[in-house]
Amino acid sequence: MMGDHGNSEDEYVYVSDDDDDISGVDDCDDDYEADDYDDNRDEFQAVDVSIVTGPSSKVITKESLLAAQREDLVRIMDLLSVKEHHARALLIHYSWDVEKVLAVLVEHGNDELFAAAGVKVVEHDDGPSSLQFSSTVSCNICYDDVSATEVTTMDCSHCFCNDCWTNHFIVKINEGQSRSITCMAHKCGAICDEAKIRCLVGARDSDLAEKFDRFLLESYIEDNKRVKWCPSVPHCGNAIRIEVDELCEVECACGLQFCFGCSSEAHSPCSCLMWKLWSKKCQDESMTANWITVHTKPCPSCHKPVEKNGGCNLVRCICKRTFCWHCGGQTHDFYGCGRYKDKDVEMDTQSAKRDLERYMHYYNRYKAHTDSFKLERKMKKTMHNKINKLYESDTSSKDFSWITNGLNRLFRSRRILSYSYPFAFYMFGNQLFKEDRKKKKQRYEEEEEGEEGEKKKKRQKYEEEKKKNKQLEDDMKKERTIKQDLFEDQQQQFEANVEKLSMYLEEKFESYSEDKFKDWKMRTIALSVTTDNLGRNLYEFIETDLLGCFKDADHKIAPYKSKGVEKASEHHSSLGI
Amino acid sequence: MIDFSRVQKELQECSRDMEASGIKVTPVSDNLVNLSGTIPGPIGTPYEGGIFKIDITLPDGYPFEPPKMHFVTKVWHPNVSSQSGAICLDILKDQWSPALTLKTALLSVQALLSAPEPDDPQDAVVAQQYLRDYQTFLGTARYWTETFAKTSSLGVEEKVQKLVEMGFPEALVRSSLEAVGGDENLALEKLCSG
Ligand SMILES: [Zn+2]
Ligand SMILES: [Zn+2]
Ligand SMILES: [Zn+2]
Ligand SMILES: [Zn+2]
Ligand SMILES: [Zn+2]
Ligand SMILES: [Zn+2]
Ligand SMILES: [Zn+2]
Numbered sequence: 001m002m003g004d005h006g007n008s009e010d011e012y013v014y015v016s017d018d019d020d021d022i023s024g025v026d027d028c029d030d031d032y033e034a035d036d037y038d039d040n041r042d043e044f045q046a047v048d049v050s051i052v053t054g055p056s057s058k059v060i061t062k063e064s065l066l067a068a069q070r071e072d073l074v075r076i077m078d079l080l081s082v083k084e085h086h087a088r089a090l091l092i093h094y095s096w097d098v099e100k101v102l103a104v105l106v107e108h109g110n111d112e113l114f115a116a117a118g119v120k121v122v123e124h125d126d127g128p129s130s131l132q133f134s135s136t137v138s139c140n141i142c143y144d145d146v147s148a149t150e151v152t153t154m155d156c157s158h159c160f161c162n163d164c165w166t167n168h169f170i171v172k173i174n175e176g177q178s179r180s181i182t183c184m185a186h187k188c189g190a191i192c193d194e195a196k197i198r199c200l201v202g203a204r205d206s207d208l209a210e211k212f213d214r215f216l217l218e219s220y221i222e223d224n225k226r227v228k229w230c231p232s233v234p235h236c237g238n239a240i241r242i243e244v245d246e247l248c249e250v251e252c253a254c255g256l257q258f259c260f261g262c263s264s265e266a267h268s269p270c271s272c273l274m275w276k277l278w279s280k281k282c283q284d285e286s287m288t289a290n291w292i293t294v295h296t297k298p299c300p301s302c303h304k305p306v307e308k309n310g311g312c313n314l315v316r317c318i319c320k321r322t323f324c325w326h327c328g329g330q331t332h333d334f335y336g337c338g339r340y341k342d343k344d345v346e347m348d349t350q351s352a353k354r355d356l357e358r359y360m361h362y363y364n365r366y367k368a369h370t371d372s373f374k375l376e377r378k379m380k381k382t383m384h385n386k387i388n389k390l391y392e393s394d395t396s397s398k399d400f401s402w403i404t405n406g407l408n409r410l411f412r413s414r415r416i417l418s419y420s421y422p423f424a425f426y427m428f429g430n431q432l433f434k435e436d437r438k439k440k441k442q443r444y445e446e447e448e449e450g451e452e453g454e455k456k457k458k459r460q461k462y463e464e465e466k467k468k469n470k471q472l473e474d475d476m477k478k479e480r481t482i483k484q485d486l487f488e489d490q491q492q493q494f495e496a497n498v499e500k501l502s503m504y505l506e507e508k509f510e511s512y513s514e515d516k517f518k519d520w521k522m523r524t525i526a527l528s529v530t531t532d533n534l535g536r537n538l539y540e541f542i543e544t545d546l547l548g549c550f551k552d553a554d555h556k557i558a559p560y561k562s563k564g565v566e567k568a569s570e571h572h573s574s575l576g577i
Numbered sequence: 578m579i580d581f582s583r584v585q586k587e588l589q590e591c592s593r594d595m596e597a598s599g600i601k602v603t604p605v606s607d608n609l610v611n612l613s614g615t616i617p618g619p620i621g622t623p624y625e626g627g628i629f630k631i632d633i634t635l636p637d638g639y640p641f642e643p644p645k646m647h648f649v650t651k652v653w654h655p656n657v658s659s660q661s662g663a664i665c666l667d668i669l670k671d672q673w674s675p676a677l678t679l680k681t682a683l684l685s686v687q688a689l690l691s692a693p694e695p696d697d698p699q700d701a702v703v704a705q706q707y708l709r710d711y712q713t714f715l716g717t718a719r720y721w722t723e724t725f726a727k728t729s730s731l732g733v734e735e736k737v738q739k740l741v742e743m744g745f746p747e748a749l750v751r752s753s754l755e756a757v758g759g760d761e762n763l764a765l766e767k768l769c770s771g
Contacts (some may be wrong), residue, residue, distance in 0.1 A: 141640060141675045143586045164641075168675055171641040186674040186681075 057250045057260075057568040060227065060239045064571045068241065069220040072098055080105070083155075086119045088216065089191040092179050093117035096224035118182065120156050120190035139164055141184060152200065156190035158183050166200045173201065173208055178215035179223070231263040232256045240568050247272075249558040251567040259558065266565050269416065269542045270423045271555035277431070278422040285359060300328045313368060313499055325368055362425040369418030376410060376502060383407055386510040393510075402521070406528045407505055412564040413498045413531050420491055420538070427546055428484045433473070436550065476549065483545060490541055494534040501527050536560050578637040584609050584679075591680045600683045602633070610635050614646070614683050618726060619691040623718035624652070627726025631686065632662075633679065643673035644682060653714075653721040655695040655704040664689070665699035736761045740768065 060068050075098055076087035093116060094100045104113045114121060136145045139161035146161040153159040164184065169192075172181045181197060183190045194216065202209035221227045227241045236254035249266040251257045257266045259275070267275040299306050299317035306317045313325040387400045426432050504527060509520050539560035547555045591602045605611040612633040618624030630649040636642045646669055648662035656665045668677060668685050698704030706714045733754065739761065740750040745768050753764040 142580060142583050144582075164675065167638070167641045171638050184675045186668075186676045187672075188674075 056244045056248060056566060057240055057242045058571040059253045059568040060221075060241055060571045061253070062237045065217060065220065065239065068571050069217060072096060072220075076101060080110075082119070082121060083193065085191055085194040086114075086121060086155075088194065088219075089119045089180065090114070090117045092219055092223050096220060096226070118180065118189050118191055120188075137161075141168075152196055154183050154190060154192055154196070156183050156185070156188050158185040158188055158190075160184055162200055165196075166204050169197050169201050169212075170205065170208060173212050173215070176215075178212050179219045228260060228263060230254060230256060231258050241571065247556045247558050249561075249565045251565045253568065253570065257565045261556075261558075266415070266558070267419050268558040268560075269539060270419045270426075271547070271557055273555060274423060274426045274432070275419075277426065281359070282363065285356075285363070297325065297328070299323065313372065314503075326365060358429070359425070362421045366418050366421040369414055369421070372502070373411065373414040373418060376407075376414060379407065379505065383505070389510045402525055402528075403505075406501065406524050408564060409528045409531055409562075410498065410501050410505060412561075413494070413501070413535055416535055416538070417491075417495055417498055420494075423542070424484075424487065424491070427487070427542075427549075428480060432550060437469075480549065487541060487546065490534070490538050494531070494538055497527060497531045497534055501531055532562050536562070579610070579635050579639045581609055583640060584635065587678050587680065590678075598680065598684070600680055600687070602679050602683070612679070613649075614679065616683050616687045616690075618722060619687055622691055623715050624654075624690050624722050624726070627722040629690075629726055631683065640675045640678075643669050644679060645669075646682065646686065651721055651725040652690075653703060653718040654690060655693045655698045655700060655707045656689055657703075658700050659703055660700075663699055665697060736764070740764065 072091055073084055073087045076082065076090060077084060079102070080087070080090075082090075090101055090113070091098070094104070101113070104116075135148055137148050137151050137159065138145050139151065141160050141164040144161065146163075150163075151159050151161050152165050168184050169181060172178070181192045182188065183192060194212075198209055198212060201212060221229060221239045224241075226243075227239050230236050230238045230240055230252040232238075232252065232254050236252060236256070238252050238254060240250050240252055240260070242248060242250065242260055247259075247261045249257060249259050249268060258264065259266050259268070259272060262272040262276065264272075264275060264279070270278065297306055297315075299319060299321055300323050301321040302317060302319040306315055306323075314322055315325050316322045383403065387403060390400055391398060501524075504520070504524050507520060509517060512520060539557075543557065543559075547557070588602060588604070591598075591600065595601055599617040601615045603613050605613050612635070614631040614633050616629050616631065618627040618629060627650070629652060631646050632649050634645040636645065646664055648657055648664065650662075651659065652662070653659060657663070664686060666685060666689055668674075668682060693707060695704040695707045703714070706717070736754060737747065737750050740754075741747050743765075745753075749768065750764070753767045754761070756764075756767065
């Protein structure tokens with residue numbers, strides 16, 4: 001089912017791109033600037049309808065949190081005919097995964113489902129119980145005789161005095177166990193009725209009763225695999241719920257884009273682990289003395305320092321010489337520029353230097369594209385003005401959404417490009433593979449704590465396996481080198497197109513003649529489509545041909561989206577609360 | 578915050594059936610926060626014949642929070658620290674229920690002496706020995722019981738009688754015994770030294 005979803009969306013996006021870009025039909029849900037967010041949202045929802053599977057993520061605001069949680073509770077309460085606290089206990093136990101609860105129900109039946117979550121559903125006679133015939137009851141906790149009106153009976157039919165229950169609840173809430181307060185009877189384990197808890201605690205300490213409710217509410221986010229707080233700082237107050245099972249990148253209503261897997265910035269095609277290692281490495285390296293961030297580069301012709309001031313990586317010196325920011329090459333021929341040429345140096349003594357050189361190669365390109373991205377984002381405003389100018393002029397078509405589409409494609413592709421460098425750094429380096437090996441060794445050492453005789457056998461087996469693995473690794477290394485070539489081909493091709501797109505969009509098209517403008521439009525749209533295809537192909541290659549090399553670490557990446565990181569739609573309750 | 582009226586009732590109830598259970602709980606201080614419990618070593622175990630003293634401290638939230646207990650008498654047992662006397666027992670931690678009492682908790686500790694759980698050890702050394710060399714474990718546990726849990730097999734009255742028979746006046750015997758904590762040898766030394 002998940003696979004189908006991915007495909008259908010891909011198709012949808014692909015078709016719409018061809019259509020929209022060529023015919024110029026309005027399609028600006030690509031446009032994700034905060035100031036026009038509101039018009040945008042309508043567009044976005046209109047699009048939702050056309051995708052049968054619906055949007056893959058939703059924003060849950062403080063206000064809709066309660067409703068979102070109630071929806072799930074009500075579903076379980078209705079389906080299983082249980083009370084709210086039973087439904088909550090079930091959902092907390094199964095991490096708020098309604099499907100999972102139902103799956104367990106179908107597979108193992110009611111009893112097992114309830115028992116696992118500590119839910120005791122007892123047919124309880126709500127009529128006058130025997131208790132009410134006698135005026136006093138002895139409480140088994142405080143050993144006092146209390147009036148029959150001063151006691152509370154839970155679903156498990158255990159009955160204690162209200163004072164004792166209240167003390168018990170207060171201790172549990174303060175211990176942070178609001179989500180699963182069990183009955184006081186020894187070995188009972190039944191989850192207490194939250195309405196009764198709220199009522200008893202509220203009578204003594206209303207602040208604590210509020211705290212209890214807040215804990216229950218937050219469980220919906222903190223125990224839920226599909227919901228995460230938006231990592232914005234300061235916090236925007238929103239949470240995001242994803243509707244799909246796969247790793248994805250989302251954009252919160254506050255405008256922040258993040259990876260749902262690790263809550264840091266959207267970083268595909270880097271995997272979460274790669275990104276974590278890269279962020280740390282950049283921090284470490286920036287502190288070492290041999291690291292100098294270069295903001296300017298000497299012109300290869302007149303040697304004056306040249307500062308990069310546009311997104312385009314082909315810079316122009318005042319002496320009119322243009323050169324490539326990365327390699328100093330004279331043309332826009334980027335094929336070969338982003339390739340890493342491993343120099344033949346003596347082993348060991350040179351290896352540290354080589355490691356740094358290797359890192360610098362990838363870092364410089366990563367940084368250059370990140371900087372380009374920041375500079376290009378500034379184009380957004382000038383583009384707006386340019387488009388306004390076009391509206392005022394007497395062109396035949398008044399629809400310029402394809403320009404914004406192209407610009408958004410540039411933003412998206414630029415990001416992919418910058419993250420593709422740390423990806424390559426780890427994919428074609430040794431570190432992650434070394435870690436795979438280290439884990440294997442660790443596991444072996446743990447196993448070694450067994451019996452003496454077995455130890456020997458295990459050690460032999462390990463040595464054998466090591467030999468076999470060595471052979472396998474060597475083969476894999478050869479294969480990786482071939483794959484690296486293929487990857488770099490695609491990356492460089494993608495990069496060349498992105499640079500070209502950046503250049504096109506920087507043109508002064510607003511003052512073009514009608515013919516020249518038409519030509520520019522065709523060029524831009526065609527390039528935008530090509531760039532999209534190249535980006536998709538790059539992802540496909542990464543996902544199917546490269547990431548499979550890792551055996552132990554789980555490297556998954558958020559799938560390619562033509563339209564960039566998906567904006568989460570607002571959650572609308574179906575309950576009307 | 579401690580429910581003292583409940584603690585009082587618990588103490589009464591406990592002393593009422595002390596004969597049957599062999600479990601004794603007595604207050605150490607006036608405030609009922611610190612108590613002392615003793616349990617007899619279960620029959621058929623290397624702890625048989627020993628009397629084990631357990632230090633009890635009641636937390637503020639008692640009985641809604643579990644009492645804190647540790648062995649004062651040294652014990653050789655996988656779930657008791659041979660150094661500190663700390664006890665690894667679920668009902669003294671997350672499985673505590675306010676419906677349990679000091680007496681039932683001590684009974685659980687006694688049951689733990691009969692049925693060690695070496696897979697969830699408090700003392701790794703003891704647990705290893707229990708699993709790998711059970712015979713040596715039994716020997717050590719028995720030796721520790723003899724050495725630490727049986728300071729004297731005689732009751733106070735018997736000790737008094739024994740010393741009086743040696744020719745010391747009864748009042749002096751009693752005060753001497755009390756001064757040295759009931760050890761008859763120390764009391765004799767004290768009496769002889771004048
Ligand atoms: Zn009570
Ligand atoms: Zn119960
Ligand atoms: Zn946010
Ligand atoms: Zn991530
Ligand atoms: Zn120059
Ligand atoms: Zn360029
Ligand atoms: Zn270059």
